[in-house]
Amino acid sequence: MQAHQRMLDPTSKGPHSGEFPLLQTAGLTKRYGDFLANDSIDIDVWPKEIHALLGENGAGKSTLVKAIYGLIQPSAGEIRWQGERINLSGPSDARRRGIGMVFQHFSLFDNLTVAENVALGLDGRESFKDMSARLEQVSKTYGLPLDPRREVWQLSVGERQRIEIVRALMQDPKFLILDEPTAVLTPQEADQLFIVLERLKAEGRAILYISHKLEEVKRLCDTATILRGGRKVATCNPRLETAASLARMMVGSEIKEVKAASARKSTVPRLVVNDLSLAPGEAHGVRLKHISFELKGGEILGIAGVAGNGQDELFAALSGERLSKDPGTVVIEGIAAGHLSITQRRKLGAAFVPEERLGHGTAPRMKLSENALLTGHAASGMVHRGFIDNAATLKTVDRATETFDVRKAKRDPEAASLSGGNLQKFIVGREILRNPAVLVVSQPTWGVDAGAAAVIRQALLDLATAGAAVLVTSQDLDELTEIADRIAVMFHGKLSAPLAVSEASREKLGLLMGGSSLEPREAAHAVGA
């Protein structure tokens, strides 16, 4: 770890103006019970700096920025603002001083207009009319187009994020915190955001940029502070590092490369979707429109797209959590299954891994053996004449533990007590051990540490190599290009024609994710590939 200590020399602050950092934490520590979420963290952020905060899930990034934004009180250490020690009483105190924050999860009211949402987030001295005018002006100045009169539910995720950014900018912050802002954006939208951030920097503001996308940090950020397990590992200039060296600092060890088997060949169609259309199940849900694709054994199809474009609805329609009136819309192993329940589809050889681990993929307060039973009761010999075979469910837990390196405190703990990565390994393992013919998996490595992500991706590749058809929905384009053979994009409930992964450049996928269609010539070329 000592090798990574690349502390900046405090005397060589050439490009920075002023003698104090704009914001500084010294020995900042946050303790939750016996757990140190932040262990004595020092970080300096100067004006005109885009400072990346890098780390895996659980490294302590969120805790640190929550303390800086006044949402939590540090257990020890201090925060200095322009050289002076401050005690923030809460977020409004932080905003008054000039600290703004854009959260990863938006706090917007769907049924209110843009202007009303912004007004609710401001401290509210000016009239609604003045505020609306200023909102339009700010959004124009920074190239963040927004119609103040539209209701939020009509807006795309990118537009919703703009509301949050504009809301923060309207308070004229000197220091802006952005929590994984590009997680929900297409590559093109991300590029537009970077232009805005460069401009804010040029105006003399400082930005603390939380991310785990290393390429974008290398491109955008002047400084990077890397956290691991609640501690600061290093502060460095990301432009002088490689993505691999940054990843090594984040993870603390080399990450195993995922190996695609070269001899993977597709066989018979195992999952076919024919012109699937489905009305949304809930208000503001997405209507699925004429979705068709064919997935052969030995093949991995990736589905990209910005969240909220119908991926959840497609998963529910494929799994049988929502039924289709027309049986022929979903065909599993040659059998029309659109009208069959999830249990019947499992009996046909399908397996499913939903995005949400706790509460959907598992019952959080039940033991792993019971969660093995949850999806295994229909077709895995765990139930005899209505009675549960406890030995069989425990055996599944043990096998998943062994095969996928699930780390846990005891043999059969509650699902909620496992870390995200270990629980995801268990869930994926539980399904793969059933030897499915078809695996439909949503966001397989979302919020999972890099080591576990590699194990899971490898497992998906191995499953396809063994002859199964695998459908992976992911927001992470790097993940899809790494493991998929073809990639299709969901937009507004429609699915594009799949592109072979060799044809699927970031630019093309980005266009599809933003709703543009590819040039006819190009599209025809891609389908023919």
Add this chain to the structure above:
Amino acid sequence: MQLVLEKRAERSGTIALVSPLIAIGLTIVTMVILFALLGKNPLLALHAYFIAPLTDGYSLQEIAVKATPLVMIAIGLSLCYLANAWNIGAEGQFLIGAVAGSWIAVKTQGTDAGVWVLPAMFVLAAAAGALYALIPAICKVKFGASEILTSLMLVYVADLFLDYLVRGPWRDPHGFNFPTTAEFDPVATVPLLIEGGRLHLGSIIALLVVAAAAILLARTIKGFEIRVVGAAPRAARFGGFNANQLIILTFAVSGALAGLAGIIEVAGPVGHLQPGISPGYGFTAIIVAFLGRLNPLGILIAGLFLALTFIGGEQAQIAMKIPLDVTKVFQGILLFYVLACDSLILYRFKLVFSNRQVPRGAG
């Protein structure tokens, strides 16, 4: 320094067992204060409530007799509550079961009907209780009506229906105009276990129900389904379990058990149908279900404990002129503390010493 509730990583099995005991302890402390405010000697009152009933054979039998309907109803309710179906109307299902079973008893009165009478009364009572419970269940599933309200309101319907029958068509012609049916014939009466005693066959049935529920919940896929639908509805749907079917099933089972308890009470200790056959068994059973941790064995113990409060309340009224309603106050306070203590299963208290230091000089 402040006291905060902190989430536990895993639910605490120890607290799950100890929490009802803490709740009982807190309830007793509260009752001592209440007795003192009423101007009664708290120690004597506690003795009348909890010790005196345990000291003679007659009272012990009476505790078992009172615990019988409580346990049977609470077992059914626990299945509902585990599956997140909120049946509050067991009292009504109990009364309807009593009425339906009594119908056979009334119609066969004075005939030479054979030993089939009592089993037929049981079957009809259970069926009627189940059907009565299905009304709120179906309203919930089909129309989304809150089963809490509908099941509760149906209690009063059942209560008045029973009242009408015993004042009108079923009234004993030789009963001096009292609102009651004639005493049931011996073939329509639940047999006693001890000659000349109070303990009857119903207590054995209650024990069998406890055993069946324990096996159902711990060992069968249906029991797992009940638990997972309540604990994690979305995960249950992902597992292929249908929450609506389960609402129907658990309401039907709990209605059947309440109805059966109703006819056992009428054809057993009471001996005829009359208003006031239940001192609120259907409501007290809700407390029994929660005090017993929705666990069959726990419910058996909790049922005996609450039966003790009924008997103790009667004794306290006779010996110390403490109003019988104090028993209901006791039961209400107990439920309050049980639910409060249950939060300690998932959370723990922690003393936090403030981290705010006095700013030093210029800072």
